Amino acid sequence: MLAYRHAFHAGNHADVLKHLVLTQVLRYMVSKDKPLRYIDTHAGAGSYLLKGKDAQKKAEYREGIGRLWSRPDLPPALADYVQLVQSFNLQPDENGVVPELEKGMTPPLALYPGSPSIASMLLRKTDTMRLYELHPSDVRTLATHFGHERRTNIIGGDGFAGLKAELPPSPRRAVVLMDPSYETVGDYGKVVAAMRDAVTRFAEGVYIVWYPQVSRVEAVQLPKRLMALAPKGWLHVSLTANKADGHGFGLMGSGMFVINPPYTLHNTLATEMPVLLEALAQFDEASYRIEEQPA
Ligand SMILES: C[S@@+](CC[C@H](N)C(=O)[O-])C[C@H]1O[C@@H](n2cnc3c(N)ncnc32)[C@H](O)[C@@H]1O
Structure with missing residues (x-):
């Protein structure tokens, strides 16, 4: 189907939360001496006008x-x-x-x-990127930006299925961002199945899942289903910035679920989220939440 185009939403409150967390995770991972692989299962176009x-x-x-x-x-x-x-x-x-x-x-x-560009700015020469994207025009844009880079592979294919072949990575250090459009309700189940498979294949990986806060039971249940996959070693942060529209629809906020987060992430977010809330709140009941189950 692929009607979803991220260009309509680029830089919105959900992108801010997503890319704040992604930046912090990658900063921590590249502070160690060993090479890292970044796998973006739903890369988008990488850059938005x-x-x-x-x-x-x-x-x-x-x-x-x-x-x-x-x-x-x-x-x-x-x-x-x-x-x-x-x-x-x-x-x-x-x-x-x-x-x-x-x-x-x-x-x-x-x-x-987009997330591939944020990652590209943070990764080192010795690190590698694997970018999955289904939409042909986004694949072309990714190729314009990253096609010349030896460290980057662009795969015009399904990121849910592709992740299986990526794990375990070599070298055995990886950050995976799974950021689907949730254009079809089946994406929620695909996220859980892909993450279940991923933690079985490569338990040490750092996995980041973005999800929307929308009026849909599958969206509300998603973080709980992810917690069940990783009983220990996760962090969940969410920001509700807006209220639903008059029909009960619309993107109210978003959440990031991180499996095997850097130990520094909770304290960092505890400092940053009150400021982010104050900056992005669009109604009086706007709120944020941080939960963690350390390993
Ligand atoms: C939310 S956007 C990604 C945004 C990007 N991660 C960022 O932060 O800049 C979701 C993207 O996934 C793509 N997509 C949808 N289904 C896919 C699939 N099964 N595999 C790979 N990409 C898919 C869409 O075309 C869209 O570009």
Whole structure:
């Protein structure tokens, strides 16, 4: 089917939470001397033009990265994430044009990096990336950005099925991001099945699953089903930024479920989430939650 296009949502509150956590996990993993493999099972296009017509349709980024863009008072992990997005905006765009930057100013917010670009900025030469994506035009965009890199493989195929063949990786250190569109309700079951298989094949892996907070029983149950796969050694963080629309639909927030998280992640998020909540809240009952079951 593949009607979902991430360009409509790039940089929204859910991307902010997702990429904040991804940045922190990867920073920790690359602080160790050994090579790392990053596997993105649903990579998207890797880069999004925020002035493009898709991103402008609802301009969701304005209630996400847009609210953090020029804030000088962010705590360290949020400041780090925003700085990564700012440096991405200093790269030449698809037409080779470098955005103008006045001295001492933040660059204009024109581009938003997808998860492969965030990872690419953090990984070292000795690390490798495996990017799975089904949509042909996103695969082409990934190829434009990463096709020349020896450390990166782009696979135009199903990331749920592809993950089986990736595990265990060599070398045996990997971060897996599973970030489906949940366009069909079957994705919830596929996430649980893929994660069950993954922790059986490679128990030491660091697995990050994004899920939406929407009015759907499968979405509400997903974190509990993931907890059952990893009784010890998980962290769950969620942010409810918005209320449902008048019909009970819409993306209210999102969650990240991390299996084998860095031991530093809980304390980092405990500092950052109150600030993120204050910045991204769109209604009075907005809230966040952090739960952890250490290994
Ligand atoms: C939420 S977007 C990914 C966003 C990206 N991870 C990021 O953070 O920038 C989900 C992507 O998964 C792709 N997709 C859908 N089903 C897939 C599958 N079975 N395998 C791989 N990619 C899939 C969609 O085309 C879409 O680009």
